[in-house]
Amino acid sequence: MKRFLFLSVFTILLLVKCTSDQIENKQNVVVGVPADIESLIPLFAFSYEEGNISELLFQSLVQHRWDYEKAELISEPMLAVNWEWTTDSSSIIVNIKENVLWSDSVKLTVQDIVFSFDLYSDPAVQSRALGYFENFYTDEKGRIDIEKTFEISSDYSVKINFAENSSPSLTDIDHPILPKHALESIERSQLVNSEFNQKPITSGPFKLTKWVRNQAIFLEADKTSGFFNPGSINGIIFKIVPEYTSRLLQLINGELDLVENIKPEDVKRLQQNDRIDVIAVGGRQYDYIGWNSIEIWEGQTRPNRFFSNRNVRKALTHALNREEIVKEYLYNYGKLSAGPVSPLYKGAIDESTVPLDYDPELAKQILSNEGWYDTDGNGILDKEGLEFSFDMYVPSGNPRRKFAATLFKNELRAIGVDVNIVYLEFGAFMDGLFIKQYDSWMAGWQTPLPINLKIQWHSNSNLSPMNFTSYKNAKVDELLTKLDENISREEYFATLNNINKIIYDDQPFAFLYWINNANAFNNKIVNIDFNPLGVIHHCWEWSIK
Numbered sequence: 001m002k003r004f005l006f007l008s009v010f011t012i013l014l015l016v017k018c019t020s021d022q023i024e025n026k027q028n029v030v031v032g033v034p035a036d037i038e039s040l041i042p043l044f045a046f047s048y049e050e051g052n053i054s055e056l057l058f059q060s061l062v063q064h065r066w067d068y069e070k071a072e073l074i075s076e077p078m079l080a081v082n083w084e085w086t087t088d089s090s091s092i093i094v095n096i097k098e099n100v101l102w103s104d105s106v107k108l109t110v111q112d113i114v115f116s117f118d119l120y121s122d123p124a125v126q127s128r129a130l131g132y133f134e135n136f137y138t139d140e141k142g143r144i145d146i147e148k149t150f151e152i153s154s155d156y157s158v159k160i161n162f163a164e165n166s167s168p169s170l171t172d173i174d175h176p177i178l179p180k181h182a183l184e185s186i187e188r189s190q191l192v193n194s195e196f197n198q199k200p201i202t203s204g205p206f207k208l209t210k211w212v213r214n215q216a217i218f219l220e221a222d223k224t225s226g227f228f229n230p231g232s233i234n235g236i237i238f239k240i241v242p243e244y245t246s247r248l249l250q251l252i253n254g255e256l257d258l259v260e261n262i263k264p265e266d267v268k269r270l271q272q273n274d275r276i277d278v279i280a281v282g283g284r285q286y287d288y289i290g291w292n293s294i295e296i297w298e299g300q301t302r303p304n305r306f307f308s309n310r311n312v313r314k315a316l317t318h319a320l321n322r323e324e325i326v327k328e329y330l331y332n333y334g335k336l337s338a339g340p341v342s343p344l345y346k347g348a349i350d351e352s353t354v355p356l357d358y359d360p361e362l363a364k365q366i367l368s369n370e371g372w373y374d375t376d377g378n379g380i381l382d383k384e385g386l387e388f389s390f391d392m393y394v395p396s397g398n399p400r401r402k403f404a405a406t407l408f409k410n411e412l413r414a415i416g417v418d419v420n421i422v423y424l425e426f427g428a429f430m431d432g433l434f435i436k437q438y439d440s441w442m443a444g445w446q447t448p449l450p451i452n453l454k455i456q457w458h459s460n461s462n463l464s465p466m467n468f469t470s471y472k473n474a475k476v477d478e479l480l481t482k483l484d485e486n487i488s489r490e491e492y493f494a495t496l497n498n499i500n501k502i503i504y505d506d507q508p509f510a511f512l513y514w515i516n517n518a519n520a521f522n523n524k525i526v527n528i529d530f531n532p533l534g535v536i537h538h539c540w541e542w543s544i545k
Contacts, residue, residue: 027234027544029525031536032247032256034397036214036240038427040200042176043119043127044192046430048446052536053238056219057202058176061094061113065538066449066531071345073450075170079108079177079203089168089486091161098156101224102179103202109155115180117144124188129175130465131455135166135484142462167484171450177203205540206236214240227540233525236539244399251276251520258525260535262518263399264331270520277523279530282516283344284447286337287401289392289408289510291316292439294470304439306390313507314356315366319415321358322512325404333518337511339504340457341496342447344532348496353504355511364415374416381416389418393441395429401442404512408442433468441468444515449532453499454480471508 037050045054063078077083083094100108120129121136121144130142137148151159162168182201186194200208205227206219217238221228239256241247248266250256252273262270262278270276291307307313326334336355341348372381372388381388394405402423409419419440424432432438448455458464458480459472479499483492504511519535521528524545531537 028237029233029235029257029539029542029544030237030239030255032241032250032259033238034240034242034244034247035426037217039192039197040208040211041191041194041197042178043125043129046128047426049238052534053217053219055176055204056206056236056536056539057200057204057208058178059100059108059203060176061096061173062170063538064171064174064449064533066533068531073171075174083170089162090164090166091159092168092173093157093159094173095157097226100203100226102182103200103207103222104179104182106179106181106201107155108177108179108203110150110152110158111155112177112180113158114146114150114152115184116175116178117149118146119178119183119188119191120175122188125191126189131463132172132452134454134463135162135168135172137161137163167486169450179203209235216240221540229541231543232540233542233544236536242397251522254522257522258519258535259521260517260519262520264329264333264518267331267333267518267520275522275524276520278518278520280333280516280518281530281532281535282334282514283342284449284532285444285517286340286447286514287404287442287444287512288337289316289320289440289442289512290438290469291508291510292436292469293472293508294436295439296436305386306388306439309370310506311366311370312372313510315363315370315415316412316417317356317507317510318359318363318366319411319417320408320510320512321411322355323358324407325400326513329400329403330513330515333516334513337514339500339511340445340447340453340509341500342451343514344447344449345451345493345496348493349500350497353497353501356507360411360415367415367417372416379413379416380418387418388416389420390439391420391422393422393424393429393432393438395426395443396423397426398444400515401444405442434465436468436470451496453483453496457499457503469508471503471506473502473506476502 033049037047037053039045039050040054040057042054042058045051059079061078061080062075064073064075067074079096079100081095081097083092085092096110102108119125120127121133121142123141123143133142133144137145139145149161160173179201182196183191205222205225207222209220210218218235220235221232241250247256247259251259267278270278291313292304293308294301295304322336326332326336338353338355367381371383374381394401405421409421412419454463456464456466457471457476459477476499479495482495519530526543526545527541
């Protein structure tokens with residue numbers, strides 16, 4: 001028994017030593033992240049960190065860079081060698097590299113591409129890409145019609161046909177490709193729980209070497225992938241450090257090389273460190289409070305008793321001092337939000353669209369006009385025997401949202417609205433969102449690039465899996481469809497502006513603020529490029545001084 005105990009302790013110590021040695025490798029970059037991820041499979045990469053990591057492990061047909069001047073993506077080949085659109089853009093012929101191997105030495109072919117797109121669009125899989133395939137030939141459930149869509153001419157060339165009257169682009173074929181031979185025998189509804197998540201077969205610039213739960217994820221540069229250059233970093237390590245203060249201290253003492261979402265009050269301190277640079281990137285992420293327009297009562301759907309009324313939703317936004325968060329917490333590293341269209345799209349939002357101002361007296365007047373009074377003198381508004389009291393759900397682990405939730409709770413209480421804040425672990429929080437369990441919640445949204453409003457605001461649930469508020473507006477549906485048409489850049493931006501105006505006027509969210517994320521890194525890293533596509537985007541191009 002003693003011998004077994006000794007061996008167990010020795011094994012643990014050896015694991016810790018190996019982990020420490022890998023992290024201290026001078027040609028690795030160590031990124032501090034606040035929590036472990038759930039999945040390395042791109043199908044289920046819902047969180048920011050999951051998306052970042054999985055896209056380093058699996059190639060897509062195309063890759064992108066961001067053009068600040070034009071506010072648009074520049075697309076380049078990744079797995080593809082080249083492509084050719086037909087004259088009417090109804091089809092595209094894609095030729096892929098012939099020398100790409102999966103990490104188990106099996107060749108990657110177009111069979112993997114067809115299989116992957118089928119997986120992403122299959123409702124049985126419930127992938128993060130559901131709702132992204134409206135330009136393809138699909139069945140009534142949104143699954144791609146493989147026979148109509150794909151014409152395979154060889155193992156390395158495929159023609160992709162798009163639906164009539166659609167307006168496809170290269171972003172339609174931008175999904176990480178998965179290995180058919182490794183996944184085809186797994187029941188699709190069980191893919192999310194498969195062993196592949198722990199032992200992925202990959203093709204990207206990096207490969208997984210170790211995943212120590214709640215400690216670190218180790219990726220090693222795949223020197224056979226075609227992305228590695230002499231002098232590039234040998235690996236990237238995602239070290240899980242839940243406490244923000246610990247991440248900051250480890251950055252300062254050199255245990256971490258990169259930390260995102262630096263609190264604005266810490267920026268000046270970090271800038272005084274000769275080894276650390278700080279760069280802020282804004283325009284993609286905003287925080288919001290969601291108001292569910294429906295509720296489930298005795299198995300039936302009915303209008304939400306609190307939030308189905310647009311005027312009530314506006315009143316609640318007027319009651320929130322969002323400017324205080326921007327000034328006192330964000331230190332002006334942000335700006336008030338006036339709708340879902342990102343300020344990255346310069347010229348898309350005209351000057352007439354301004355954020356609702358902080359006006360608690362107006363909020364009380366609007367609620368009074370809608371029949372909400374404090375009839376029993378207990379300080380809480382009521383209507384037809386229903387007190388204006390509800391739960392607001394917030395994912396735990398985000399200090400900014402915790403600060404804001406406390407402030408907003410007090411401000412709503414001041415106008416007679418009682419709010420109970422419920423904090424949930426992120427996975428449990430997301431589960432509740434997808435089944436529309438909450439009346440109200442606070443969360444964040446990162447604008448997809450290129451912008452995709454349909455996934456969140458279209459009334460058709462097959463096209464909008466992220467429409468957690470059950471928002472419906474026929475005019476918005478019409479304009480969202482127009483965005484898919486072949487229209488001029490000026491008309492495209494004008495359409496974005498109209499969509500933004502309507503949604504903001506409806507207030508399905510209390511749009512709070514766009515956030516400028518301050519990111520700090522060890523300036524030994526060369527070629528790092530902070531842009532709206534993500535901090536570790538193209539990190540295989542990094543090197544160490």
